[in-house]
Amino acid sequence: PSRAALVAHRPRLGEILVANSYLTASDLKRALDSQPAGRELGAHLIDLGLIPETSLYEALSLQQNLPLVDLDPAEVPLHVARALPAHVVHQWGVLPFRIEGHRLFVARPEPPDLELERQLSRYTRLSLRFRLITRSNFDQLCRQLLVAEAGLLQVDALGLGRGQGLELLAQALVVFGPVGESGQFGGHLAQAQAEFRGVPLLPQLGLQFRH
DSSP states (O other): OOOOOOOOSSSSSSHHHTTTTSSSSSHHHHHHOOTTTTOOOHHHHHHTTSSHHHHHHHHHHHTTTTOOOOGGGGGOOHHHTSSSOEEEEEEEEHEEEEEEEEEEEEESSSSSHHHHHHHHHSSSEEEEEEEOOOOOHHHHHHHHHHIIIHHHHHHTTTTHHHHHHHHHHHHHHHOOOBBBTSSSOOOOOOOOEEEEEEHHHHHHHHHOOOO
């Protein structure tokens, strides 16, 4: 059968959550009755406090037949994280995390589709292997592997030593949100600015963030 046919016959997310005791049938009905237009069920369930993020992604893993990974940024080599062009990583919300033989393992907080595979295949000859990852884990990887690397490039450009640069960058890494479709790191800076010895750091490092 085609992939479209397989997708059409997959059980609904709510059914999986109830069948695997992540959620009661009454709580599912309450969530469905109050689900805002355009809001995904999983996100709405988390908003209501009915399930934790990990339970949602375990259910998605079962629904999509896609392994779920929990990645430590310290165990992902930078050269692997940058195996795909930055604009591709940002646009498609993916992050390479392992290379084994001729296979490139890619993490994503959303299930992959044929268009994603087609686009990524333009930039690598390796065989793609997708893994599901929670949104919070994905954002953590992006903050520590991609934002930090971008900041260090700016530190180099400013002629700062790596020791001072790392100290500056550590002060500058406020909590960033997820990667947006615009290719920029989204998230809220609110009114805060990280400072080091009274000097605003984000402008100095040349890091630009927007909603």
